[in-house]
Amino acid sequence: MKRIILFAMPWLIWVVSCLFMLYQFFLQVSVSVMVPQLMVAFSVDSSDIGILSSSYFFFYLILQVPAGMLVDRFGARCILTIGFFGCLLACYMLVEAQRFWLAEVSRLLMGLTTAPAFAAIFYLIANWFHKRDFALLVGLTEMLGMLGGMASQLYLAYSLRHLDFRQILWICLIVGIPLAVLTYLIIRDRPQFVSSEKITGSDTKQNLRLSAPKTTVWQDFNVLIRIKGVWVNGLFAMALCSVLDAFAVLWCVPFIQTTYSVSLQSATWGSALIFLGIALGAPLWAWLLVHFGRQRIIMSIATIICCLSLLVVIYVKLSLPWLFISLFISGFSSSVYVLCFTFVKELVVPHVLATAMGLMNVFCMILGSAILQPLIGYLIKWHAMANNHMPLVLASDYRYALIVLPLSVLGGLVLVYWVDDDPSPLTLPQVNQNV
Secondary structure (H helix, E strand, O other), X not given: OHHHHHHHHHHHHHHHHHHHHHHHHXXXXXXXHOHHHHHHHXXXXXXXXXXXXXHHHHHHHHOHHHHHHHXXXXXXXXXXXXXXXXXXXXXXXXXXXXXXXXHHHHHHHHHHHHOOHHHHHHHHHHHHOOHHHHHHHHHHHHHHHHHHHHHHHHHHHHHOOOOOHHHHXXXXXXXXXXXXXXXXXXXXXXXXXXXXXXXXXXXHHHHHHHOOOOOOHHHHHHHHOOOXXXXXXXXXXXXXXXXXXXXXXXXXXXXXXXXHOXXXXXHHHHHHHHHHHHHHHHHHHHHHHHHHOOHHHHHHHHHHHXXXXXXXXXXOOOOHHHHHHHHHHHHHHHHHHHHHHHHHHHHOOHHHHHHHHHHHHHHHHHHHHHHHHHHHXXXXXXXXXXXXXXXXXXXXXXXXXXXXXXXXXXXXXXXXXXXXXXXXXXXXXXXHOOO
Protein backbone atom coordinates (compact mmCIF):
# COMPACT_ATOMS: atom_id res chain seq x y z
CA MET A 1 0.00 0.00 0.00
CA LYS A 2 2.80 2.40 0.86
CA ARG A 3 4.38 1.78 -2.54
CA ILE A 4 1.08 2.55 -4.28
CA ILE A 5 0.72 5.79 -2.33
CA LEU A 6 4.33 6.70 -3.08
CA PHE A 7 3.66 6.30 -6.80
CA ALA A 8 0.15 7.79 -7.02
CA MET A 9 0.29 10.69 -4.58
CA PRO A 10 2.73 12.89 -6.56
CA TRP A 11 0.64 12.51 -9.71
CA LEU A 12 -2.61 13.21 -7.88
CA ILE A 13 -1.19 16.37 -6.33
CA TRP A 14 0.18 17.50 -9.68
CA VAL A 15 -3.18 16.96 -11.42
CA VAL A 16 -5.15 18.79 -8.70
CA SER A 17 -2.70 21.70 -8.67
CA CYS A 18 -3.10 21.95 -12.44
CA LEU A 19 -6.86 22.42 -12.06
CA PHE A 20 -6.24 25.98 -10.86
CA MET A 21 -4.00 26.59 -13.87
CA LEU A 22 -6.74 25.32 -16.20
CA TYR A 23 -9.30 27.54 -14.52
CA GLN A 24 -6.89 30.46 -14.91
CA PHE A 25 -6.44 29.74 -18.63
CA PHE A 26 -10.20 29.68 -19.15
CA LEU A 27 -10.56 33.15 -17.66
CA GLN A 28 -7.42 34.38 -19.40
CA VAL A 29 -8.50 33.47 -22.95
CA SER A 30 -12.20 34.26 -22.52
CA VAL A 31 -11.86 37.88 -23.63
CA SER A 32 -10.47 36.93 -27.08
CA VAL A 33 -13.62 34.96 -27.94
CA MET A 34 -16.02 37.45 -26.33
CA VAL A 35 -14.66 40.55 -28.12
CA PRO A 36 -17.85 41.46 -30.08
CA GLN A 37 -20.12 40.85 -27.07
CA LEU A 38 -17.91 42.85 -24.74
CA MET A 39 -17.74 45.76 -27.20
CA VAL A 40 -21.53 45.90 -27.31
CA ALA A 41 -22.06 45.33 -23.59
CA PHE A 42 -19.68 48.10 -22.51
CA SER A 43 -19.80 50.34 -25.64
CA VAL A 44 -16.02 50.26 -26.23
CA ASP A 45 -13.65 49.81 -29.21
CA SER A 46 -10.73 47.49 -29.99
CA SER A 47 -8.14 49.49 -28.04
CA ASP A 48 -10.34 49.33 -24.93
CA ILE A 49 -10.71 45.57 -25.33
CA GLY A 50 -6.94 45.29 -25.58
CA ILE A 51 -6.66 47.17 -22.29
CA LEU A 52 -9.35 45.00 -20.68
CA SER A 53 -7.57 41.82 -21.73
CA SER A 54 -4.13 43.04 -20.69
CA SER A 55 -5.39 44.42 -17.35
CA TYR A 56 -5.55 40.81 -16.17
CA PHE A 57 -1.78 40.66 -16.50
CA PHE A 58 -0.84 43.86 -14.67
CA PHE A 59 -1.19 42.48 -11.13
CA TYR A 60 -0.43 38.99 -12.44
CA LEU A 61 3.00 40.17 -13.55
CA ILE A 62 3.75 42.49 -10.65
CA LEU A 63 2.95 39.77 -8.11
CA GLN A 64 4.74 36.84 -9.75
CA VAL A 65 7.89 37.22 -7.67
CA PRO A 66 6.08 38.10 -4.38
CA ALA A 67 3.75 35.16 -5.03
CA GLY A 68 6.75 32.88 -5.48
CA MET A 69 8.17 34.18 -2.21
CA LEU A 70 4.86 33.45 -0.48
CA VAL A 71 4.85 29.91 -1.87
CA ASP A 72 8.43 29.41 -0.64
CA ARG A 73 7.41 30.76 2.77
CA PHE A 74 3.90 29.32 3.36
CA GLY A 75 3.71 26.43 0.90
CA ALA A 76 1.65 25.78 -2.22
CA ARG A 77 -1.44 24.39 -0.49
CA CYS A 78 -2.23 27.55 1.48
CA ILE A 79 -1.46 30.00 -1.33
CA LEU A 80 -3.32 28.06 -4.05
CA THR A 81 -6.43 27.69 -1.89
CA ILE A 82 -6.58 31.40 -1.06
CA GLY A 83 -5.90 32.28 -4.69
CA PHE A 84 -8.65 29.98 -5.97
CA PHE A 85 -11.34 31.46 -3.72
CA GLY A 86 -10.15 34.98 -4.56
CA CYS A 87 -10.42 34.14 -8.25
CA LEU A 88 -14.03 33.04 -7.73
CA LEU A 89 -14.79 36.43 -6.19
CA ALA A 90 -13.25 38.19 -9.21
CA CYS A 91 -15.30 36.04 -11.58
CA TYR A 92 -18.48 37.04 -9.71
CA MET A 93 -17.52 40.72 -10.02
CA LEU A 94 -17.17 40.39 -13.79
CA VAL A 95 -20.55 38.67 -14.04
CA GLU A 96 -22.23 41.55 -12.23
CA ALA A 97 -20.22 44.40 -13.84
CA GLN A 98 -22.38 46.94 -15.65
CA ARG A 99 -19.65 49.53 -16.24
CA PHE A 100 -16.38 49.08 -18.09
CA TRP A 101 -14.22 50.20 -15.16
CA LEU A 102 -15.79 47.51 -12.96
CA ALA A 103 -14.94 44.91 -15.59
CA GLU A 104 -11.34 46.16 -15.55
CA VAL A 105 -11.22 45.92 -11.74
CA SER A 106 -12.46 42.33 -11.88
CA ARG A 107 -9.78 41.44 -14.44
CA LEU A 108 -7.13 43.05 -12.24
CA LEU A 109 -8.34 40.98 -9.29
CA MET A 110 -8.24 37.83 -11.43
CA GLY A 111 -4.62 38.54 -12.23
CA LEU A 112 -3.83 39.16 -8.56
CA THR A 113 -5.40 35.92 -7.31
CA THR A 114 -4.06 33.63 -10.05
CA ALA A 115 -0.47 34.92 -9.83
CA PRO A 116 0.85 32.00 -7.71
CA ALA A 117 -0.44 29.25 -10.04
CA PHE A 118 2.66 28.33 -12.05
CA ALA A 119 5.17 28.97 -9.27
CA ALA A 120 3.16 26.72 -6.95
CA ILE A 121 2.92 23.91 -9.51
CA PHE A 122 6.67 23.95 -10.20
CA TYR A 123 7.29 24.08 -6.42
CA LEU A 124 5.19 20.93 -5.99
CA ILE A 125 6.91 19.19 -8.93
CA ALA A 126 10.32 19.88 -7.37
CA ASN A 127 9.16 18.57 -3.98
CA TRP A 128 7.29 15.44 -5.14
CA PHE A 129 9.25 14.20 -8.18
CA HIS A 130 12.84 13.24 -8.90
CA LYS A 131 14.90 16.10 -10.32
CA ARG A 132 15.49 14.21 -13.60
CA ASP A 133 11.72 14.39 -14.22
CA PHE A 134 11.50 18.17 -13.78
CA ALA A 135 11.90 19.09 -17.47
CA LEU A 136 9.33 16.52 -18.58
CA LEU A 137 6.82 17.57 -15.90
CA VAL A 138 7.22 21.23 -16.88
CA GLY A 139 6.53 20.23 -20.48
CA LEU A 140 3.49 18.19 -19.46
CA THR A 141 2.22 21.10 -17.36
CA GLU A 142 2.50 23.42 -20.33
CA MET A 143 0.81 20.79 -22.50
CA LEU A 144 -2.10 20.51 -20.08
CA GLY A 145 -2.40 24.30 -19.87
CA MET A 146 -2.41 24.73 -23.64
CA LEU A 147 -4.96 21.95 -24.15
CA GLY A 148 -7.07 23.68 -21.53
CA GLY A 149 -6.72 26.99 -23.35
CA MET A 150 -7.63 25.35 -26.66
CA ALA A 151 -10.66 23.59 -25.18
CA SER A 152 -11.73 26.81 -23.47
CA GLN A 153 -11.74 28.76 -26.72
CA LEU A 154 -13.68 26.07 -28.58
CA TYR A 155 -16.19 25.75 -25.74
CA LEU A 156 -16.67 29.52 -25.53
CA ALA A 157 -17.10 29.87 -29.30
CA TYR A 158 -19.80 27.19 -29.26
CA SER A 159 -21.50 28.41 -26.08
CA LEU A 160 -21.72 32.03 -27.22
CA ARG A 161 -24.09 30.90 -29.97
CA HIS A 162 -26.60 29.93 -27.29
CA LEU A 163 -25.67 31.83 -24.11
CA ASP A 164 -24.78 35.36 -23.06
CA PHE A 165 -21.21 35.86 -21.84
CA ARG A 166 -22.53 36.53 -18.32
CA GLN A 167 -24.32 33.19 -18.27
CA ILE A 168 -21.11 31.44 -19.29
CA LEU A 169 -19.22 33.14 -16.47
CA TRP A 170 -21.93 32.03 -14.02
CA ILE A 171 -21.29 28.42 -15.09
CA CYS A 172 -17.56 29.00 -14.66
CA LEU A 173 -18.18 30.36 -11.15
CA ILE A 174 -20.31 27.38 -10.09
CA VAL A 175 -17.77 24.86 -11.42
CA GLY A 176 -14.91 26.62 -9.63
CA ILE A 177 -16.31 26.26 -6.09
CA PRO A 178 -15.83 22.47 -5.73
CA LEU A 179 -12.45 22.72 -7.47
CA ALA A 180 -11.27 25.23 -4.86
CA VAL A 181 -12.40 22.90 -2.05
CA LEU A 182 -10.63 19.96 -3.72
CA THR A 183 -7.42 21.99 -3.88
CA TYR A 184 -7.42 22.44 -0.10
CA LEU A 185 -8.30 18.80 0.62
CA ILE A 186 -5.80 17.07 -1.69
CA ILE A 187 -2.65 19.18 -2.02
CA ARG A 188 0.24 18.67 0.39
CA ASP A 189 3.42 20.71 0.11
CA ARG A 190 5.88 17.84 0.46
CA PRO A 191 5.89 14.11 1.19
CA GLN A 192 5.96 13.07 4.84
CA PHE A 193 6.77 9.42 4.23
CA VAL A 194 9.95 9.64 2.13
CA SER A 195 13.23 11.51 2.46
CA SER A 196 13.85 14.53 0.31
CA GLU A 197 16.89 12.79 -1.17
CA LYS A 198 14.66 10.22 -2.89
CA ILE A 199 12.49 12.91 -4.37
CA THR A 200 14.91 15.53 -5.61
CA GLY A 201 18.11 13.58 -6.13
CA SER A 202 21.34 12.75 -4.35
CA ASP A 203 22.63 16.32 -4.25
CA THR A 204 19.63 17.73 -2.34
CA LYS A 205 21.35 17.60 1.05
CA GLN A 206 24.40 19.29 -0.39
CA ASN A 207 22.26 22.08 -1.86
CA LEU A 208 20.41 22.53 1.42
CA ARG A 209 23.69 22.74 3.30
CA LEU A 210 25.09 25.27 0.85
CA SER A 211 21.97 27.42 1.19
CA ALA A 212 22.23 27.41 4.99
CA PRO A 213 23.37 31.04 5.49
CA LYS A 214 20.47 32.95 7.01
CA THR A 215 19.35 35.61 4.57
CA THR A 216 16.11 37.45 3.96
CA VAL A 217 13.92 36.74 0.95
CA TRP A 218 14.94 40.07 -0.56
CA GLN A 219 18.63 39.23 -0.19
CA ASP A 220 18.00 35.94 -1.96
CA PHE A 221 16.06 37.76 -4.67
CA ASN A 222 18.89 40.26 -5.08
CA VAL A 223 21.27 37.36 -5.67
CA LEU A 224 18.81 35.72 -8.03
CA ILE A 225 18.53 38.70 -10.37
CA ARG A 226 22.32 38.96 -10.62
CA ILE A 227 22.62 35.57 -12.30
CA LYS A 228 23.27 36.00 -16.03
CA GLY A 229 21.58 32.72 -16.95
CA VAL A 230 18.31 33.82 -15.38
CA TRP A 231 18.23 36.95 -17.56
CA VAL A 232 19.22 35.22 -20.80
CA ASN A 233 16.72 32.39 -20.42
CA GLY A 234 14.06 34.79 -19.15
CA LEU A 235 14.38 37.20 -22.06
CA PHE A 236 14.33 34.33 -24.56
CA ALA A 237 11.15 32.95 -22.99
CA MET A 238 9.66 36.45 -23.09
CA ALA A 239 10.29 36.75 -26.84
CA LEU A 240 8.82 33.35 -27.74
CA CYS A 241 5.83 33.60 -25.39
CA SER A 242 4.54 36.64 -27.30
CA VAL A 243 3.08 34.19 -29.83
CA LEU A 244 0.84 32.79 -27.12
CA ASP A 245 0.17 35.83 -24.95
CA ALA A 246 -0.37 38.50 -27.61
CA PHE A 247 -1.60 36.49 -30.59
CA ALA A 248 -3.33 33.26 -29.54
CA VAL A 249 -4.87 34.70 -26.38
CA LEU A 250 -6.35 37.85 -27.97
CA TRP A 251 -5.70 38.94 -31.56
CA CYS A 252 -5.64 35.67 -33.55
CA VAL A 253 -9.41 35.18 -33.65
CA PRO A 254 -10.35 38.70 -34.85
CA PHE A 255 -7.41 38.65 -37.30
CA ILE A 256 -8.69 35.46 -38.96
CA GLN A 257 -12.30 36.67 -38.95
CA THR A 258 -11.36 39.94 -40.63
CA THR A 259 -8.80 38.58 -43.09
CA TYR A 260 -10.66 35.45 -44.20
CA SER A 261 -14.30 36.49 -43.57
CA VAL A 262 -15.10 33.33 -41.62
CA SER A 263 -17.36 32.69 -38.63
CA LEU A 264 -16.27 33.00 -35.02
CA GLN A 265 -16.27 29.22 -34.68
CA SER A 266 -13.95 28.73 -37.68
CA ALA A 267 -11.60 31.50 -36.54
CA THR A 268 -11.44 30.02 -33.06
CA TRP A 269 -10.06 26.79 -34.52
CA GLY A 270 -7.07 28.76 -35.78
CA SER A 271 -6.30 30.07 -32.32
CA ALA A 272 -6.96 26.65 -30.80
CA LEU A 273 -4.35 25.11 -33.10
CA ILE A 274 -1.69 27.44 -31.67
CA PHE A 275 -2.56 26.09 -28.23
CA LEU A 276 -2.47 22.54 -29.58
CA GLY A 277 0.94 23.15 -31.15
CA ILE A 278 2.33 24.43 -27.84
CA ALA A 279 0.70 21.52 -26.00
CA LEU A 280 2.38 18.93 -28.23
CA GLY A 281 5.65 20.80 -28.65
CA ALA A 282 6.38 21.50 -24.96
CA PRO A 283 6.90 17.88 -23.84
CA LEU A 284 8.71 17.04 -27.09
CA TRP A 285 11.31 19.80 -26.64
CA ALA A 286 11.74 18.69 -23.00
CA TRP A 287 12.25 15.09 -24.14
CA LEU A 288 14.84 16.17 -26.73
CA LEU A 289 16.72 18.17 -24.10
CA VAL A 290 16.77 15.27 -21.63
CA HIS A 291 17.97 12.72 -24.21
CA PHE A 292 20.24 14.80 -26.46
CA GLY A 293 21.11 18.03 -24.64
CA ARG A 294 22.38 20.91 -26.80
CA GLN A 295 19.82 23.47 -25.71
CA ARG A 296 21.31 26.17 -27.93
CA ILE A 297 20.84 24.19 -31.16
CA ILE A 298 17.30 23.14 -30.24
CA MET A 299 16.34 26.73 -29.38
CA SER A 300 17.86 28.14 -32.59
CA ILE A 301 16.04 25.73 -34.90
CA ALA A 302 12.70 26.20 -33.16
CA THR A 303 13.01 30.00 -33.14
CA ILE A 304 13.79 30.22 -36.88
CA ILE A 305 10.79 28.00 -37.69
CA CYS A 306 8.55 30.11 -35.45
CA CYS A 307 9.59 33.40 -37.06
CA LEU A 308 9.10 32.11 -40.62
CA SER A 309 5.71 30.56 -39.85
CA LEU A 310 4.48 33.80 -38.29
CA LEU A 311 5.51 35.79 -41.36
CA VAL A 312 3.59 33.32 -43.55
CA VAL A 313 0.48 33.54 -41.34
CA ILE A 314 0.43 37.34 -41.27
CA TYR A 315 1.50 38.29 -44.79
CA VAL A 316 0.59 35.38 -47.09
CA LYS A 317 -3.04 34.82 -48.07
CA LEU A 318 -3.42 31.09 -47.58
CA SER A 319 -6.25 28.63 -47.90
CA LEU A 320 -7.79 27.83 -44.53
CA PRO A 321 -6.16 24.37 -44.22
CA TRP A 322 -2.71 25.82 -44.86
CA LEU A 323 -3.41 28.73 -42.53
CA PHE A 324 -4.32 26.31 -39.75
CA ILE A 325 -1.19 24.21 -40.42
CA SER A 326 0.97 27.35 -40.24
CA LEU A 327 -0.68 28.41 -36.98
CA PHE A 328 -0.04 24.95 -35.52
CA ILE A 329 3.64 25.18 -36.55
CA SER A 330 3.90 28.62 -34.95
CA GLY A 331 2.62 27.29 -31.65
CA PHE A 332 4.67 24.08 -31.84
CA SER A 333 7.96 25.89 -32.45
CA SER A 334 7.31 28.68 -29.93
CA SER A 335 6.84 26.12 -27.13
CA VAL A 336 10.62 25.71 -26.94
CA TYR A 337 10.50 28.37 -24.20
CA VAL A 338 9.71 25.58 -21.68
CA LEU A 339 13.40 24.61 -21.71
CA CYS A 340 14.23 27.90 -20.01
CA PHE A 341 12.40 26.87 -16.83
CA THR A 342 14.51 23.73 -16.54
CA PHE A 343 17.80 25.58 -16.93
CA VAL A 344 16.86 28.28 -14.42
CA LYS A 345 15.82 25.55 -11.96
CA GLU A 346 19.37 24.17 -12.21
CA LEU A 347 20.77 27.58 -11.25
CA VAL A 348 18.96 27.95 -7.92
CA VAL A 349 18.63 26.14 -4.60
CA PRO A 350 15.36 24.68 -3.27
CA HIS A 351 14.41 27.45 -0.87
CA VAL A 352 14.13 30.04 -3.68
CA LEU A 353 12.76 27.74 -6.40
CA ALA A 354 9.21 29.16 -6.40
CA THR A 355 10.61 32.70 -6.43
CA ALA A 356 12.77 31.84 -9.46
CA MET A 357 9.82 30.24 -11.25
CA GLY A 358 7.71 33.31 -10.49
CA LEU A 359 10.42 35.53 -11.98
CA MET A 360 10.52 33.34 -15.08
CA ASN A 361 6.78 33.66 -15.44
CA VAL A 362 7.16 37.45 -15.31
CA PHE A 363 9.53 37.22 -18.26
CA CYS A 364 7.11 34.95 -20.12
CA MET A 365 4.11 37.23 -19.70
CA ILE A 366 5.35 40.81 -19.60
CA LEU A 367 6.01 41.42 -23.30
CA GLY A 368 3.08 39.66 -24.93
CA SER A 369 0.42 40.28 -22.28
CA ALA A 370 1.18 43.65 -20.72
CA ILE A 371 2.85 45.39 -23.69
CA LEU A 372 1.98 43.80 -27.04
CA GLN A 373 -1.72 43.16 -26.40
CA PRO A 374 -2.60 46.85 -25.94
CA LEU A 375 0.10 47.97 -28.40
CA ILE A 376 -1.37 45.85 -31.20
CA GLY A 377 -4.82 47.20 -30.40
CA TYR A 378 -3.48 50.75 -30.55
CA LEU A 379 -1.61 50.13 -33.84
CA ILE A 380 -4.77 48.65 -35.42
CA LYS A 381 -6.77 51.70 -34.40
CA TRP A 382 -4.04 54.15 -35.48
CA HIS A 383 -3.63 52.55 -38.91
CA ALA A 384 -7.39 52.50 -39.49
CA MET A 385 -7.67 56.18 -38.52
CA ALA A 386 -4.66 57.10 -40.66
CA ASN A 387 -6.37 55.50 -43.66
CA ASN A 388 -9.74 57.12 -42.88
CA HIS A 389 -11.86 54.00 -42.47
CA MET A 390 -12.55 53.93 -38.74
CA PRO A 391 -14.53 52.32 -37.15
CA LEU A 392 -14.14 49.68 -39.90
CA VAL A 393 -11.04 47.53 -39.27
CA LEU A 394 -9.47 45.85 -42.32
CA ALA A 395 -6.98 43.03 -42.83
CA SER A 396 -4.32 45.61 -43.75
CA ASP A 397 -4.65 47.14 -40.28
CA TYR A 398 -3.95 43.79 -38.65
CA ARG A 399 -0.99 43.11 -40.94
CA TYR A 400 0.48 46.48 -40.05
CA ALA A 401 0.09 45.92 -36.29
CA LEU A 402 1.12 42.26 -36.09
CA ILE A 403 4.64 42.86 -37.43
CA VAL A 404 5.67 43.20 -33.77
CA LEU A 405 5.28 39.42 -33.33
CA PRO A 406 7.97 38.15 -35.76
CA LEU A 407 10.22 40.99 -34.62
CA SER A 408 9.87 39.77 -31.05
CA VAL A 409 10.72 36.19 -32.02
CA LEU A 410 13.70 37.43 -34.03
CA GLY A 411 14.98 39.08 -30.86
CA GLY A 412 14.80 35.69 -29.17
CA LEU A 413 17.00 34.22 -31.90
CA VAL A 414 19.68 36.81 -31.12
CA LEU A 415 19.56 35.87 -27.42
CA VAL A 416 20.32 32.20 -28.15
CA TYR A 417 23.97 33.21 -28.65
CA TRP A 418 24.32 33.84 -24.89
CA VAL A 419 22.55 30.65 -23.77
CA ASP A 420 24.79 28.36 -21.70
CA ASP A 421 24.39 24.69 -22.63
CA ASP A 422 25.80 23.58 -19.27
CA PRO A 423 24.67 25.88 -16.43
CA SER A 424 26.28 25.42 -13.02
CA PRO A 425 23.78 24.21 -10.44
CA LEU A 426 25.80 25.81 -7.65
CA THR A 427 25.80 29.39 -8.94
CA LEU A 428 23.28 30.77 -6.47
CA PRO A 429 24.64 29.12 -3.31
CA GLN A 430 28.20 30.20 -4.10
CA VAL A 431 27.11 33.82 -4.42
CA ASN A 432 24.80 33.49 -1.41
CA GLN A 433 27.71 32.75 0.90
CA ASN A 434 29.18 36.13 0.07
CA VAL A 435 25.99 38.09 0.79
